[in-house]
Amino acid sequence: MSSSGNSKVNVLQQINHFWSMLDDLCRDDPEAYRKLIEKQMKEGADLSAAPELHSCICTDILDPNRGQLYINLCSWKRVPAPQHPGKPLPLCVGKLETEDKRGQGPYTVLDVAVNPGLLKEYKPDETEMNRLYMLLLNFVQQQHNLKLSQQYTPVSPRSTIQDLHRRLGFQQWPSMGNKADSEEEIACQTPASLLQKISSLHTEKEEEILIAPEPAEPKKKNLIQVISSTLVQPQRPEYLLEVRPDAEGSPRCVELTVELPKVSNMSECQLRISKDDVLLEVEDVYHLLLDFPHLVDEDSATAVFNKQKRQLTLRVNIL
Incomplete structure (x- = not known):
């Protein structure tokens, strides 16, 4: 038998022992058994309630x-x-x-x-x-x-x-499938989590809190x-925002250079550009929202990521 099979057998043995203990409690002290079940059902209902x-x-x-x-x-x-x-x-x-x-x-x-x-x-x-x-x-x-x-x-x-x-x-519990799927699911749970789930079946919704x-x-x-x-605080990366002039010295384009040492590919970056600002996000890693010093033509924007330097360069023409 594989180690996975042994693990499931052990869990099922624990569950059987757990139910045996409940049976003993029900027989020897019915009042304590009732209070235990009522408490588990209330806690299960509270934990399964959605925000x-x-x-x-x-x-x-x-x-x-x-x-x-x-x-x-x-x-x-x-x-x-x-x-x-x-x-x-x-x-x-x-x-x-x-x-x-x-x-x-x-x-x-x-x-x-x-x-x-x-x-x-x-x-x-x-x-x-x-x-x-x-x-x-x-x-x-x-x-x-x-x-x-x-x-x-x-x-x-x-x-x-x-x-x-x-x-x-917060996520909903998946519904029970066929008997084989249910047995597979039961075999992967601890007695305590099994009791919580069983007690929550008495509520109108079968939901689970992922803490x-x-x-x-x-x-x-x-x-x-x-x-x-569930907070993951992104960092504000180091950057350089410059206005590039044309041959006559008038403002021609805005150039933004951002240092992204934790990024390996341009596909990880999300860029959103409007006429007056730019938003750069790398999920759970970086967040940068900047106002442009001039209104720009967002359709002219080009972005290049240098993999060696881990550096993103954005250029956009000034209106």
Whole structure:
């Protein structure tokens, strides 16, 4: 028998032992058994619940590059409630992303989830909600090294529910297939995860939370405790932006040279150019948004990547 086969046999033996223990508990202490099952079912239901969008605010990014930031505030049963006012606020943070889905220029989106009970408590109190929003703005500034306007506007969200779930790390469980597939799936699970999944089958939705790695400890005490994050902070690469003159000394084109030591191929780069700015992204690695010193003809843009120097050079004519 292969090592994979042995592993499955061992897991099935553990599951059998686990069910035997449950049977003993049910026979010897029915009340304890009932409480255990009820607890597992409640936890399974809470863990399988999807994050729900509560509200969205928009503010201006002032530095290092100007732009707009949309913060989606969500309620999520997976996030624990604050222990008391003196303790940090637990929250789950999604990945900071730049989008341009409406052809109105790039904007940045961040999803933040808190316990539903907190939002239910704050909802009637405009002052408390304002304090929460301001706390989130300060948190984003510290977490992403951004300078944000302290003025915000409640707006309609620009993200779809699917994008919000993806950035927060939430996915649905795949449905059970035939019996052979089910046995294969069971053989690859631990008893604890099996019980959680079985208990969650009693809920209306079969969903699973994919918990991202815990972030590093903060350097100083904060008012916010990040309990889960899909955050991958891209770096701002070194660059040189120059205006090249023509023979008569008039501005002719803009040349941007960017150092990309972690990039090996041009295909890894995403370039978006408008008349007044350029956005360069390498997923989870680099992010650079710059304003051109002059309006440019985006159709004239050419980009060359030097593999030896790991350097990208963009040239675009000035209008």
